[in-house]
Amino acid sequence: MVRICPDCCNIDIDKLEKLGLEIVEECIGVCGTEFVAYVDDELIEADSEGELIEKIEKAT
16 A cells, blocks of 8 residues: 655656555655655655656555
């Protein structure tokens, strides 16, 4: 499961959904931080949208 904040993440969540991942859109407690998401209980951080998506794919 990927938990991601639709307000802060600054990525196109549709791109993650197209990968067939279970996405939960909610505040994840890192307000104002771009390119972050939780995969299960692991915080994933990146420098860009593409890098975050790649890291999420590898972690799932």
